[in-house]
Amino acid sequence: MRIKSALTAGLLLTATSLGAQQGHTPKPPPEAGDKVVVTGTVPDEAARTSIIARLRDVYTPELIVDRLEVGGVIAPPNWSANVNRVLGAGIRYVRQGQLDINGTQVAIKGHVANEARRQQIAGDIATALNSTYTVDNGLMAAGRAQTLLDQTLADRVVEFESGSAILTPAGANLLDEMVTTIVALENPQIQIVGHTDSSGNRMANIALSLARAETVKGYLASKGITAAGIDVLGAGPDRPVASNETPAGRAKNRRIEFRLQE
Numbered sequence: 001m002r003i004k005s006a007l008t009a010g011l012l013l014t015a016t017s018l019g020a021q022q023g024h025t026p027k028p029p030p031e032a033g034d035k036v037v038v039t040g041t042v043p044d045e046a047a048r049t050s051i052i053a054r055l056r057d058v059y060t061p062e063l064i065v066d067r068l069e070v071g072g073v074i075a076p077p078n079w080s081a082n083v084n085r086v087l088g089a090g091i092r093y094v095r096q097g098q099l100d101i102n103g104t105q106v107a108i109k110g111h112v113a114n115e116a117r118r119q120q121i122a123g124d125i126a127t128a129l130n131s132t133y134t135v136d137n138g139l140m141a142a143g144r145a146q147t148l149l150d151q152t153l154a155d156r157v158v159e160f161e162s163g164s165a166i167l168t169p170a171g172a173n174l175l176d177e178m179v180t181t182i183v184a185l186e187n188p189q190i191q192i193v194g195h196t197d198s199s200g201n202r203m204a205n206i207a208l209s210l211a212r213a214e215t216v217k218g219y220l221a222s223k224g225i226t227a228a229g230i231d232v233l234g235a236g237p238d239r240p241v242a243s244n245e246t247p248a249g250r251a252k253n254r255r256i257e258f259r260l261q262e
Helices: 045-058 079-086 089-093 115-128 142-153 169-184 202-222 247-253
Strands: 010-015 036-042 064-070 095-102 105-112 134-141 190-195 230-236 256-260
Touching: 036 045, 045 064, 045 079, 045 089, 079 095, 079 115, 089 115, 105 115, 105 142, 115 134, 134 142, 142 169, 142 256, 169 202, 190 202, 202 230, 202 256
Parallel strands: 036 064, 105 134, 190 230
Antiparallel strands: 010 036, 010 095, 095 105, 190 256
8 A cells, every 4th residue: 555645644555476366275374475565654653553463464464564654644534444444355365466545545456366356355345445435446357367368479479490499580579569468467477388399309399398488488587577477387299289280280389378377
């Protein structure tokens, strides 16, 4: 939750990959690097204490990084209580999320497992507040994010030089388009899967497909995509999408796949 005005109470909550994604555990164990960072300015120490206590209850105490400042701002009536109502259990299902409360304006964004979860979280926030508050739901359901990745790729193939992991200029241009989409999706967790046709030795093809996936990861990282959010896999010839009996089919099978990870 972030302060946007020198006169209005606000804070910015930023979380990495937190949440019991399948809903089996009420408080999932933290993964390496997971933190919930809280910044902004609140009206008094009581508000800070209340908000941090609530976050430690929603997540776990060791995940909370408290960077709140106190004083010098004006808060709407019952602001601290309303903020605590916004900080419901549903927010821990948001991956790579951000919750921004600026006075009576609330904005949430990030990734959730499905459309039902997206609507539930935004609905819970809206019903927890009175009519003076506005809620901007910027959550992205996993299915929609995957659709955007697939639409950008549009059945095109990331091209490499023959038998190598060196991108062609056309391959680099296509990756530039993918970068734009990935950035718009707030750098989601992505698995890059390399594939080959069935020509030649299977193990050599698996090694080549992995090397190409690594090349793509490196290219995306060079364009500002966080490398820690990218996994790679070399599937070789084992997952064809077309027949390997024709040149056109083999060309389709020599591809890079972008899969959103849950």
